[in-house]
Each structure stands twice: as structure tokens, then as C-alpha cells.
Amino acid sequence: QVQLVESGGGLVQPGGSLRLSCAASRSIFSIYDMGWYRQGPGEKRELVADITSGGTTNYADSVKGRFTISRDNAKTTVYLQMNSLKPEDTGVYYCNARYYSSTYLHNYWGQGTQVTVSS
DSSP: OOOEEEEOOEEEOTTOOEEEEEEESOGGGGGSEEEEEEEOTTOOOEEEEEEOTTOOEEEOGGGTTTEEEEEEGGGTEEEEEEOSOOGGGOEEEEEEEEEEOSSOEEEEEOOOEEEEEOO
16 A cells, blocks of 8 residues: 655645645655645545646646645655645645556545644
């Protein structure tokens, strides 16, 4: 299995910045597509950003221009740089790793890290 550990969450004022990190346990990290998901109180978990094994990125419309996802395969770590934070960005952020073979989906989740944007 791939074990994922998120860090970097916390309390920040609107307009501030945070950088989330997700460290993976396996050296084969480079073959996985990685993503960040957010779940607000009483809400469903939804995609914020993802990055493929080849480095292609995708963002939810609500965070385009403010958030940047990146990966460092040598460190087996994926990052989410969050700038110009808004109260609606508040939620638990989960790291996700996915790999599709021809017959099986490998899908792993971290424990989540809380991000609270409040004045």
C-alpha cells in the first residue's frame, strides 16, 4: 500500500497563504496520479486540484489562479500552494493517490489536514 501523510494546514486570515504537503511512503510514487480534495462541514468531498504522473495539472474553477499543485518525485511529495485564501476555502484537505492498471484501480487517501480561513 501507499501511505499518505498530509501536513501544513492551520488557521489563516482571508487573503493569506498556506502550503500543504503530502508525503508518500513508496519509492514508486512517480507512477501515481496525485490530487487534493476538500470536504467542508456537512459537504461532499470534491476535487480541488490534481497532477498526473506526467505533470499535467487540473484545477477546480473556484481555485484557478490562486492555488498551485506540484510534485517532487525525488522526495515522493505532492504540494498545494494556496494563495489569496477565502473563507469558502475552509475544509479538510485530503491527499489522494491513484493508479489505473488494465484491471484494477489503486486508490489511496491520507488522513486529511484542516484548513480554516477566518478573520
